[in-house]
Amino acid sequence: MDRTARRTTAEHRQAAVGYTLLLPSLIGVGCFLLLPIAVVLWLSLHSWNLLGPIRFTGWDNWRSVLTDRQFGHSILVTLALTALVVPAQTALGFVVAALLARRGPGGTVLRVVYALPWMCAPVAVGVVWQWIFAPTGGALNAVLGRRVEWLSSPALALPAVATVIIWMNVGYVALFFVAGIRAIPAEILDAGALDGAVGWRRVRWLILPLLRPTMFFVLVTGVLSVFQTFDAVYALTKGGPGHSTDVVAMRMYSEAFDAAHPGRAAVMAVVVFAVMFVITVAQHRYFRNRTSYEY
Numbered sequence: 001m002d003r004t005a006r007r008t009t010a011e012h013r014q015a016a017v018g019y020t021l022l023l024p025s026l027i028g029v030g031c032f033l034l035l036p037i038a039v040v041l042w043l044s045l046h047s048w049n050l051l052g053p054i055r056f057t058g059w060d061n062w063r064s065v066l067t068d069r070q071f072g073h074s075i076l077v078t079l080a081l082t083a084l085v086v087p088a089q090t091a092l093g094f095v096v097a098a099l100l101a102r103r104g105p106g107g108t109v110l111r112v113v114y115a116l117p118w119m120c121a122p123v124a125v126g127v128v129w130q131w132i133f134a135p136t137g138g139a140l141n142a143v144l145g146r147r148v149e150w151l152s153s154p155a156l157a158l159p160a161v162a163t164v165i166i167w168m169n170v171g172y173v174a175l176f177f178v179a180g181i182r183a184i185p186a187e188i189l190d191a192g193a194l195d196g197a198v199g200w201r202r203v204r205w206l207i208l209p210l211l212r213p214t215m216f217f218v219l220v221t222g223v224l225s226v227f228q229t230f231d232a233v234y235a236l237t238k239g240g241p242g243h244s245t246d247v248v249a250m251r252m253y254s255e256a257f258d259a260a261h262p263g264r265a266a267v268m269a270v271v272v273f274a275v276m277f278v279i280t281v282a283q284h285r286y287f288r289n290r291t292s293y294e295y
């Protein structure tokens with residue numbers, strides 16, 4: 001009985017020590033993750049103009065947002081931007097990674113150079129690309145020898161914004177693919193070469209299947225990143241022309257600060273979270289039975 005009591009006391013002491021060590025992290029999660037979520041949910045049920053008193057309105061904000069065609073349009077614009085950005089930056093990132101993964105002089109410097117656009121401030125990058133896309137005196141039009149309204153045309157503005165985002169993210173994506181390629185055991189690649197897996201066959205039947213954990217991470221984070229895109233759009237187009245680049249983050253900003261309706265913006269944030277959650281679950285279900293984390 002005494003031995004059992006001592007064992008129980010020791011287990012309780014270990015549990016207390018463990019929770020004490022976890023306390024700083026738990027406080028961080030509570031203050032910077034759970035509390036903001038609770039505030040957003042609470043704010044979605046209230047009306048506030050940022051200056052006056054806060055009034056409880058129940059589900060009025062939800063009904064207003066869910067029937068708002070402009071918000072629906074922003075969701076579609078964001079999905080279109082995702083369709084343009086994620087496949088392109090993933091494919092280009094893999095190509096760059098295949099080049100960077102080869103060990104040789106200057107490899108570290110090249111990896112840093114490719115990652116620099118991702119490390120730069122998006123607003124600063126947007127200012128530079130505004131000059132590149134400028135219809136008069138812009139670098140791109142000077143090279144083409146003709147005037148093209150890259151950021152003023154509803155048909156070209158979204159692809160132009162997508163180009164900037166891809167340029168910013170390719171190096172970041174490539175770093176993960178480099179790590180994944182270098183983690184593949186050389187024995188597997190050598191065995192594949194003996195069986196005739198060389199060139200494209202080596203990529204198709206060996207490297208890509210073994211990179212599925214990395215691919216899953218890159219695709220999930222890529223989609224989440226596009227849904228949170230704000231700085232680049234704000235610097236380049238501010239959601240125009242004609243709402244052609246009015247992504248959901250831009251719509252939430254306009255609703256919260258330009259229109260002074262943070263309650264509606266909170267509802268939009270919850271809806272966007274739900275959309276991202278559904279997309280992430282779908283990606284997980286697709287990769288779940290196609291991914292091996294052990295070589």
